[in-house]
Amino acid sequence: MPAKQKFYLTTPIYYTNGLPHIGHTYTTVVADVIRRYKRMRGYEVVMTTGTDEHGVNVERAAKKAGVPESEFVAKMAEAWRALWLELGIPADEFVRTTDLQHVRTVQWLFKLCRENGYVYKGHYTGQYCIYDNAFVNDAKPGDNCPDCGRPTETLTEENYFFKLSAFQKPLLDFYKKNPEFIQPESRKNEIVSFVESGLKDLSITRTTIRWGIPVPGEEPHVFYVWFDALTAYLSAVGGPDYEKRGMWPADLHLVGKDIIRFHTVYWPAFLMAAMLPIPKQVWAHGWFLMDASKMSKSKGNVVLPRPIADMLGMDALRYFLLREVVFGQDGNFSYDALLTRYNSDLANGLGNLASRTAAMIEKNFAGKIPKAGKLEPRDETLARQTQSAIGDVLDYFEKMNFARALESLWSVIATADKYLTTEKPWSLSDSEADTQRKATVLATTAELLRIVTVLAHPVLPDSTTKIWTLLGQSGSVSAVELDGLQWGQLASGVPLGKPQTLFPRVEKSEAIERIESMANEELNPTAPPAPAPTAGRSATAGAATAAAPAASEKIGIEDFAKVEMRVGQIKTAERIVGADKLLKLTVDIGTEIRQICAGIAQFYEPDSLIGRKVAVVTNLAPRKLRGVESNGMIIAASVGPEGRPVLAGFPEDVEIGARLK
Numbered sequence: 001m002p003a004k005q006k007f008y009l010t011t012p013i014y015y016t017n018g019l020p021h022i023g024h025t026y027t028t029v030v031a032d033v034i035r036r037y038k039r040m041r042g043y044e045v046v047m048t049t050g051t052d053e054h055g056v057n058v059e060r061a062a063k064k065a066g067v068p069e070s071e072f073v074a075k076m077a078e079a080w081r082a083l084w085l086e087l088g089i090p091a092d093e094f095v096r097t098t099d100l101q102h103v104r105t106v107q108w109l110f111k112l113c114r115e116n117g118y119v120y121k122g123h124y125t126g127q128y129c130i131y132d133n134a135f136v137n138d139a140k141p142g143d144n145c146p147d148c149g150r151p152t153e154t155l156t157e158e159n160y161f162f163k164l165s166a167f168q169k170p171l172l173d174f175y176k177k178n179p180e181f182i183q184p185e186s187r188k189n190e191i192v193s194f195v196e197s198g199l200k201d202l203s204i205t206r207t208t209i210r211w212g213i214p215v216p217g218e219e220p221h222v223f224y225v226w227f228d229a230l231t232a233y234l235s236a237v238g239g240p241d242y243e244k245r246g247m248w249p250a251d252l253h254l255v256g257k258d259i260i261r262f263h264t265v266y267w268p269a270f271l272m273a274a275m276l277p278i279p280k281q282v283w284a285h286g287w288f289l290m291d292a293s294k295m296s297k298s299k300g301n302v303v304l305p306r307p308i309a310d311m312l313g314m315d316a317l318r319y320f321l322l323r324e325v326v327f328g329q330d331g332n333f334s335y336d337a338l339l340t341r342y343n344s345d346l347a348n349g350l351g352n353l354a355s356r357t358a359a360m361i362e363k364n365f366a367g368k369i370p371k372a373g374k375l376e377p378r379d380e381t382l383a384r385q386t387q388s389a390i391g392d393v394l395d396y397f398e399k400m401n402f403a404r405a406l407e408s409l410w411s412v413i414a415t416a417d418k419y420l421t422t423e424k425p426w427s428l429s430d431s432e433a434d435t436q437r438k439a440t441v442l443a444t445t446a447e448l449l450r451i452v453t454v455l456a457h458p459v460l461p462d463s464t465t466k467i468w469t470l471l472g473q474s475g476s477v478s479a480v481e482l483d484g485l486q487w488g489q490l491a492s493g494v495p496l497g498k499p500q501t502l503f504p505r506v507e508k509s510e511a512i513e514r515i516e517s518m519a520n521e522e523l524n525p526t527a528p529p530a531p532a533p534t535a536g537r538s539a540t541a542g543a544a545t546a547a548a549p550a551a552s553e554k555i556g557i558e559d560f561a562k563v564e565m566r567v568g569q570i571k572t573a574e575r576i577v578g579a580d581k582l583l584k585l586t587v588d589i590g591t592e593i594r595q596i597c598a599g600i601a602q603f604y605e606p607d608s609l610i611g612r613k614v615a616v617v618t619n620l621a622p623r624k625l626r627g628v629e630s631n632g633m634i635i636a637a638s639v640g641p642e643g644r645p646v647l648a649g650f651p652e653d654v655e656i657g658a659r660l661k
């Protein structure tokens with residue numbers, strides 16, 4: 001038997017100075033979808049992700065946390081790894097840039113580039129963005145970083161330089177010979193014109209940074225983070241011994257559009273200099289935006305994956321991320337759109353089709369898949385449409401057009417719904433002819449469902465596994481070979497499996513409140529949760545309710561001092577449409593008027609609050625609740641078993657803005 005064809009794909013390795021949000025989850029989910037898809041097409045697949053752990057940002061973050069860098073990154077790397085595992089998207093190789101194997105690989109790559117004459121020593125003075133770990137070309141002192149908008153710093157260093165300028169022509173030739181290398185097409189044009197406009201040599205070592213991979217024999221030089229980070233793709237599959245593992249070159253690097261230049265200019269140039277094989281493709285996707293801007297913790301607009309997965313299941317999030325936005329373009333994230341898709345496409349669409357088909361087979365055929373009788377033209381049309389959808393969906397997957405693949409699949413589901421409505425198997429009698437017809441209709445629907453289940457598996461691994469069991473199919477749906485999939489393979493007489501809960505319908509605004517409440521707890525774990533009547537989780541986002549700390553969890557005064565609390569006076573209060581529990585307040589805190597959302601709407605009339613003095617946590621990162629920015633938190637006691645919030649107040653008159661100590 002011929003050995004399987006290999007497919008090696010990667011996500012970026014993520015920075016360890018933060019934790020994953022929906023943007024990072026997007027890239028990792030797409031990688032997982034491709035991995036599952038390729039496996040179903042018979043490939044031997046390896047998917048790599050990991051953590052990018054060096055650089056001045058980590059140095060600073062570790063200092064702030066008061067721990068050594070190695071301890072800081074170890075904890076963060078573990079948190080990333082654990083979350084991917086929890087979300088069902090763990091990598092086959094999780095690479096950390098502090099791994100010894102990786103360190104060796106970076107040093108080896110540098111040695112090869114140097115031996116081949118592409119490295120020299122020089123001095124560099126320039127504006128440096130410490131957030132992006134990059135010198136900003138052409139920037140003057142005082143300029144902000146064009147990528148992230150934050151101030152740059154002037155740096156002069158003795159560096160080793162990489163002769164990037166020598167690769168202008170080789171790169172342009174390479175792009176021409178490998179027209180598929182940069183995707184999508186629009187990004188390719190951008191990169192080609194960047195390279196055509198001339199390439200400057202690149203400094204690839206630093207002496208101003210301590211926390212990096214040392215350049216052997218050249219201390220205090222450490223490697224520039226991008227020389228270090230990009231090499232992780234190679235170190236994950238063998239490093240200097242990559243030939244033994246047989247996975248290099250990568251078939252696909254998935255990246256966000258923010259880092260395409262590093263992957264399509266620097267990375268192939270480093271590999272060319274070292275005379276190593278170059279990856280086959282770099283695919284740059286767009287950003288998921290929140291309120292039209294990129295998510296960041298400082299803007300308070302990050303969306304976290306875990307609360308969504310907890311509330312709706314990971315399949316719902318995967319479906320939304322892939323269905324909502326055409327891969328390659330930017331898109332907006334909104335809870336509203338997520339819930340709309342969940343209810344319409346998953347609960348009412350796939351979930352409903354699967355459960356009603358199974359229920360009808362259960363009722364009419366003692367739970368065994370019936371054998372189709374003579375086919376009517378309507379049945380044949382449905383079969384033909386489904387068969388032709390197989391080709392379309394596979395073609396869309398190949399082109400990374402996941403949105404269109406899902407659209408095609410869901411139009412098959414819609415056709416099935418229409419077919420059932422027209423054929424009305426439930427209104428047929430028990431006569432022999434009617435029973436025959438019922439068998440044909442239900443066998444046809446079940447076959448359609450089987451095909452949809454197989455094709456949707458890469459995107460919806462959990463729920464399609466359940467539907468597979470429900471249909472009584474043997475083996476695992478992931479083991480079905482996509483290339484052999486065709487209409488007519490459903491065996492009759494097979495008993496259905498146990499009924500499965502697929503996508504229970506949810507009430508939209510209730511679900512959004514619960515997701516946001518969980519997200520707030522995760523982002524702001526210092527706020528003790530207050531119980532909510534339905535979810536059993538905090539519904540009083542924006543109003544912290546006092547709970548007794550566990551006796552073992554004593555904190556030092558320095559921890560308490562981190563929380564800034566002041567006396568504020570409520571100026572206005574109003575309800576938020578669609579959010580039963582929230583009030584939007586404006587609060588005077590002495591130095592400014594703040595907008596704060598508080599989860600007290602069920603217990604306080606807005607008008608009764610005007611003029612009231614309250615205790616406000618003023619140094620919390622801003623966040624959005626139901627799309628409304630909240631900039632602080634009002635303190636409340638949590639009373640009784642249902643956690644009724646009672647606002648903390650002051651029996652004596654106090655000055656607005658006074659600090660609580």
Ligand code: MSP
Nearest residue numbers: 012013014015023024027052229230255256287288
């Ligand atoms: N460490 C570098 C990458 C080195 S790769 C050799 C880095 N890390 S990062 O943590 O900032 O992650 C960047 C990647 O996260 C983006 O390229 C993209 O894949 C993903 N995203 C981060 N925010 C995103 C959105 N808002 N939307 C979509 N993807 C985004 O850069």
